[in-house]
Amino acid sequence: MRVLILFSLLFPLAAGPLAHAVTARVAPRPATWLMTVAALLLAATSCGALGLLVLSELVRSPDLARVGHWSSSMVVAAGLPSGWTSLAAGIVLGGALLGAATFTVRRLRALAQARRHAQALPGREQLVVTRDPAADAYAVPGRPGRIVVSAGMLDVLDERGRAALLAHERAHLAGRHHWFTGVARLAAAANPLVRPLASAVEYAVERWADEDAATAVGDRRLVAQAIASAALAAKATRPRRDVLASLGAVLPGPAATMCRRVLRRPADPLSQAGPVPRRVAALLAPAPGRGLAASTLSLAFLAVAALCAMGAADHLQDLLSAAHATAEHWSATAAGR
Numbered sequence: 001m002r003v004l005i006l007f008s009l010l011f012p013l014a015a016g017p018l019a020h021a022v023t024a025r026v027a028p029r030p031a032t033w034l035m036t037v038a039a040l041l042l043a044a045t046s047c048g049a050l051g052l053l054v055l056s057e058l059v060r061s062p063d064l065a066r067v068g069h070w071s072s073s074m075v076v077a078a079g080l081p082s083g084w085t086s087l088a089a090g091i092v093l094g095g096a097l098l099g100a101a102t103f104t105v106r107r108l109r110a111l112a113q114a115r116r117h118a119q120a121l122p123g124r125e126q127l128v129v130t131r132d133p134a135a136d137a138y139a140v141p142g143r144p145g146r147i148v149v150s151a152g153m154l155d156v157l158d159e160r161g162r163a164a165l166l167a168h169e170r171a172h173l174a175g176r177h178h179w180f181t182g183v184a185r186l187a188a189a190a191n192p193l194v195r196p197l198a199s200a201v202e203y204a205v206e207r208w209a210d211e212d213a214a215t216a217v218g219d220r221r222l223v224a225q226a227i228a229s230a231a232l233a234a235k236a237t238r239p240r241r242d243v244l245a246s247l248g249a250v251l252p253g254p255a256a257t258m259c260r261r262v263l264r265r266p267a268d269p270l271s272q273a274g275p276v277p278r279r280v281a282a283l284l285a286p287a288p289g290r291g292l293a294a295s296t297l298s299l300a301f302l303a304v305a306a307l308c309a310m311g312a313a314d315h316l317q318d319l320l321s322a323a324h325a326t327a328e329h330w331s332a333t334a335a336g337r
Contacts, residue, residue, distance in 0.1 A: 004312035008049035011305040012042045012193035019200035022298055026291030028207035029175075034298055035204060036180045039197040041302055043096075043187035045309035050093040052312050057086030059316075096190045103189035107182050111141065114178075114246060118142030126173075127166065129154065135230065136239035137165055138248040145173040148246075156233040161226040164217050168227075171212035172247040177205035181247075203275050205247065210279055211287070224283035231276040 018038060022031050118140045121128045132150035140146045147169040149162075157165060172178075181202050188198035210227065214220040282288070 016196040025294035039187035043191040053089035100190040115142035134237035134239035135233035139172040164226040167213035167216040171209035
């Protein structure tokens with residue numbers, strides 16, 4: 001049981017390499033699903049392992065043994081983890097649950113704000129054009145979802161670039177990408193070790209929207225140029241976005257200035273680049289394959305992680321069942337006398 005619990009606690013350390021491998025080798029849509037499930041599973045199994053450590057101390061209590069009708073002496077003799085280990089696990093588990101609860105409350109508030117914002121936007125069309133001179137474009141989830149594009153953004157794009165931009169934003173709403181990022185961030189709030197997966201999911205949904213936009217307009221380079229132009233304009237004007245749950249076409253940052261270099265020299269190294277140059281480079285490259293090998297290995301890894309967690313839980317359950325049977329045996333023997 002100790003070994004299985006230890007493995008369950010160590011599996012999230014592989015979140016970084018897993019995110020890198022899936023992002024590099026798997027198409028954006030399946031990569032988003034795979035990494036979201038991975039983040040949730042690794043966070044859940046590690047928290048479950050902490051819970052088992054706490055339970056391993058609780059089941060040694062004679063009072064709880066009387067309530068559960070099992071032999072406390074047999075449980076104590078089973079060599080479960082020490083009380084100090086269980087205490088530390090309880091503190092960490094409490095922090096994980098608090099982090100998850102805090103994030104959930106904030107996320108629900110952000111989604112409610114996004115819904116109110118979407119409903120308050122003028123008109124009833126999906127697209128809303130604002131007079132803001134700062135270049136910005138984003139999708140607001142809600143009922144209905146809305147796409148907000150500033151006048152400043154429209155000024156820097158031609159007609160074909162605008163079509164590519166709108167196709168990207170429509171892909172965000174159609175794919176309900178805010179749920180993927182929300183679930184991944186929730187997992188990271190519960191276990192910070194899976195943050196690389198949460199960050200990779202945020203990048204993957206942008207790549208997913210990029211590929212859907214490229215399919216819609218039929219020109220991958222056009223989408224790359226639109227994203228690069230939008231990123232450079234957003235960096236120059238620094239738009240302020242108040243909707244926390246919104247999803248944008250560009251992610252302005254220090255690396256946005258590399259977009260011109262990527263467009264000119266696609267072979268430039270991107271190891272230190274931000275998400276926007278990497279997205280532009282991906283669009284300039286051939287369409288990504290399915291990445292079946294990487295997906296299969298990742299699923300196998302996740303299956304092992306799940307089996308270890310379930311094995312540890314089964315071990316504790318088997319121990320309590322045996323202790324319960326022992327207690328009933330001694331009770332029947334004493335009654336026969």
